[in-house]
Amino acid sequence: MSVNPQSKHDAVVDELYAEAGHWKINTGEEKIHAKRIPGKWRIWKWLASLVWLPFFLVPYLRWDDRQAILFDIPNRQFHLLGVTILPQDFWMLSLLLLFFAILLAVVTALAGRVWCGFFCFQTVWTDIFTWFEEKLEGSPQKRKKLDQGPLTFTKVRVKATKHLIWIVISALTGISFVAWFMDAYQLWADLVSFNLGITAVVTILLFIGGTYGLAGYLREQTCFWLCPYARIQGVMVDNTTAVPTYDFHRGEPRGRVKKGSSEAQRTTGDCVDCNQCVAVCPTGVDIRHGQQEGCITCALCIDACDAVMEKLDRPKGLIRYESLDVLNGKEERPLLKRPRVWVYSLVLLLSVIGIGYGMATLDAIEIKVIHSRQPLYVLQSDGSIQNKYTIKVLNKLTEDLQVTISAPDIEGLVLVGAEDPVTARKGMVTPRTLFVRIPRDKLKVESQPLVFYAETTDSSGKRLSSKRESVFIGPK
Amino acid sequence: MADNNPFPGENNTGHIWDDNLRELDNPAPRWWMIAFWASILWVIGYAILYPMIPGLSGYTKGIMGWTQMGEYKEGLDEVQMVRAEFETKLQGMTAKEILADEGLSSYTVASAKVLFGDNCAACHGSNGQGGPGYPVLADDNWIYGGAVETIEQSITNGRMGIMPAQANLLTDEELDKLAAAVMSGNPAAEPLFMEKACFACHGPDGKGMQALGSANLTDAIWRFNEADQLASVKQTIKHGVNDTSDPLTREAVMPKFGDRLSKDEIKKLAVYVYKFGGGQ
Known part of the structure; x- marks a missing residue:
């Protein structure tokens, strides 16, 4: 293939200005109106968005006589289906957070900002908002024209409808969020009768404002300038990470398709410089500059490019999920040979084991x-030494329990105050004051360990127990 | 001010230092100005609603009528509302009935802590552990009895036990013998215990009489507990307790609280003391 000196010159110029273009940073002066086109990744994006459906629906599920999943903060109880978790079990939450943090890291290391591009609420809500925008106002060009056009009745009607829909979605978002923390049906009842508590009202209002502002106006500016995860995830990507990548070996030098010219005589690369990849980008970046801070790896540019390539009978995949190493001809490192995969998997496994252990050993009663x-x-007066203890019996079940407290069989030990079982109220801590007496001559050391046992049976006849070590202190 | 502005057209004020440092006269950003005026409106609204501007004879009260004291009192009323349920129940009950109810007695213990701290802890210690010369309330040794009614009575009327000074009635030798017998824990074995009429108050077996408030001499607890216990016992025998004729006598007076505290407060205190662990 002979190289045309003119096109070589053009390529140099292009490269020169590509660099200059790269320095243009989206600071929101211009509103991004991304084009919507169908495609494989578009479908994946909708499917990924579905993970947010439970956010709206799960609060309405019931379990026995209460909400199936309820984070009851005023009563400090967290109901997950049949399990009630009290603040005492909250160490598991840190493992859960660890799990998701590492999951984010491992996914980002392997496939880039999957969270940002497919699952993040900012992305998903913006997607829904712009979907309505497109339905009401039309394509990006029409939208731009409408924005610049005079204030007509049609413009007011269309805009008002759009904002109304946005606010309804925002309100549903806020209400659904609050519904995880209080009874969902009660919430709606309170809402329509204007009896909602101030905390719930303020939370819903904040959510309305936040959703409306972030998904309606700030959009990609959130990812650029507000979101810390965007930056954290950016640094987790390395040369082995598969991200939407423009194959510049294949694409450059880019050149427009001329009518009547034949494919065989083409001197340019596969990129036809149609700018479709930029037109569909929700953050307004040009993927042909390579991976950059604005790219949320949503893969919509892949759909756009593939559609163009298909029309021109060129092979698809000019923009595709690929790592920089592979693009530059290096061999792809197998997953199992990457130390990061091993380390991340190990941490994931440990946190899952921890949570599993915690859930399996959730004690129904616990004493302090x-x-x-x-x-x-x-x-x-009889010469024995008395120590005073407050036993706090925590009952995590949904029924009151009669808990018997006992102490070990130490010679001469008398336990006073535990003759009657403690009525441990459901979901609460019930205190009981006890006294232990040990004859002075039976005490060998100033301070000796003393274990207390608590035992009970629940209504189904299951035996529950707990123990706790304390000390018995005597004179020197 | 420089006569010839070397930086024309950039909206500077003409204040230029060190060749090129200059002050620009750009307007503040709009969001900033909005926040600025909004905060001024806020202050005006606040001044109308809340007490704010001081004058020579007082201050503006604000149309909401809000005061710090008012808010404090509202908070206090809220607490009283919660307590009222228990307090009204307690009023109609005797100390013994309160003790029989676990919920009410834990309420009483929780709410009487302040009463005990204000009135009792100075002598008896903050948790009834006693103090030098003052009896421990947390043990099971009661000079006047450990029933909750008796404790109530002790608080209401006070207590002042009397032991006459024996200094003039005993020889040194007899004093040593008696003190040794008391220390042994079995004073009745010593003939002097009968001869010197100790038994009249401390009982023929030396176990004391709660009706008189005489100490049990056979148990492990000393009413006057000191490092040198033998010297302490001798001191008590020689100079007695609350014997006005002996200037070296021990003073042991429980003041009367019946005219300082209400009946309900005393009832709660009795339950509180009982619950230290020694109540009988």
Whole structure:
């Protein structure tokens, strides 16, 4: 293939200005109106958006006589189907957060900003908002014209409808969020009768404002300038990460298709410089400059490019999921040979094991023992030493329990105050004051360990128990 | 001000230092100006609604009638509302009935802590652990009895036990013998215990009489607990307790609280003391 000196010159010029164009940063002066086109990745995007459907629907599911999943903050109880989790079990939450943090890291290391491009609420809500925008106002060109055009009745009607729909979606978002924290049906009842508490009202209003502002106006500016994850995820990407990539070896030098010219005589690369990849980009970046901060790896440019390539009978995949290493001819490193995959998987596994262990060993009852420190001990008239304890019985079940407290069989030990079982109220901590007496001559050390046991049976006859070590303190 | 502005057309004020440092007269950003005027409106609204501007004889009250004291009192009323349910129940009950109810007695213990701290803790310690010369309330040893009614009575009327000074009635030798017998935990074995009429108050077995408030001499607890216990016992025998004729006598007076505290407060205190662990 002979190289035309003119096209070589053009390519140099292009490259020169491509660099200059790259420095143009989207600071929101111009509103991005992305074109919508059908395609494989578009379908994946809709499917990914479906993960947010449970956010709206799950609060209405019931389990026994209450909400199936309810984060009851005023009562400090967290109901997950049949399980009630109290703040005492919250260490599992840190493992859950660890799990998702590492999941984010591993996915980003392997396939780029999948969260940003497909799952993030900012992306999904913006997608829904612009979908309505397009339905009402038409294609990007029409939208731009409408924005610049005079204030006509049609413009007001269309705009008003759009904003109304946006606000309804925002309100539903806020209400659905609150519904995870209070009974969903009660929430609606309170809402329509104007009896909603101030916290719920403020939360819903904040959500309306936030959703409307972020998805309606700020859009990609959020990803550019507000979102910390966008930056964190950017640095997790390396040369082995498969991200939507423009194959510049194949595409350059780019050149427009001329009518009547034959494919065989073509001197340019596969890129026809149609700018469709830019037109569909929700953040307004040009993927042909390579991976950049504005790219949320939503893969919509792949759909756009593939559609063009198909029309021109050129092979698809000019823009495709590819790592920089492979693009530059290096061999792809198998997943199992990447240390990051191993380290991330190990952490994922550990956190899952931790949560599994926690859920499997959730005790229905738990006791805490507080040794009274003032006075540490009291001499009794028969010469024995008395220690005072407050036993706190936590009952995580939904029924009251009769919990029997006992102490070990130490010679001469007398347990006072545990003759009657403690009525442990459901979902609460019930305290009981106990006294332990041990004859002075039976005490060998100033401070000795003392274990308390709690035992009960629930209404189904299942035996529940818990124990806690404390100390018994005597005179020196 | 420079006569010839070297930087024309950039909207500077003409204040130029060090050749090129100059002050521009650009308007503040719109969002900033909006926030600025909004904050001024806020202050005006605040001044109308809330007390704000001081004058020579007072201050503007604001149309909402809000005061800090008012808010404090509202908060207090809220607390009283919660307590009222328990308090009205407690009024009609005796201390013994309160003790029989676990919920009410834990309410009483929680709410009487302040009462105990204000009135009792100075002598008896913040948790009834006693103090030098003052009895421990957390043990099971009661000079006047550990039933909750008796404790209530002790608080209401106070207590002042009397033990006559024996200094003039005993020889040193007899004093040593008696003190040793008391220390042994079995004073009745010593003939002097009967001869010197100790038994009249402390009982023929030395176990004391709660009706008189005489100490049990056979148990492990000393009413006057000191490092040198033998010297302490001798001191008590020699100079007695609350014996006005002996200037070296021990003073042991529980003041009367019946005229300082209400009946309900005393009832709660009795339950509180009982719950230290020694109540009988």
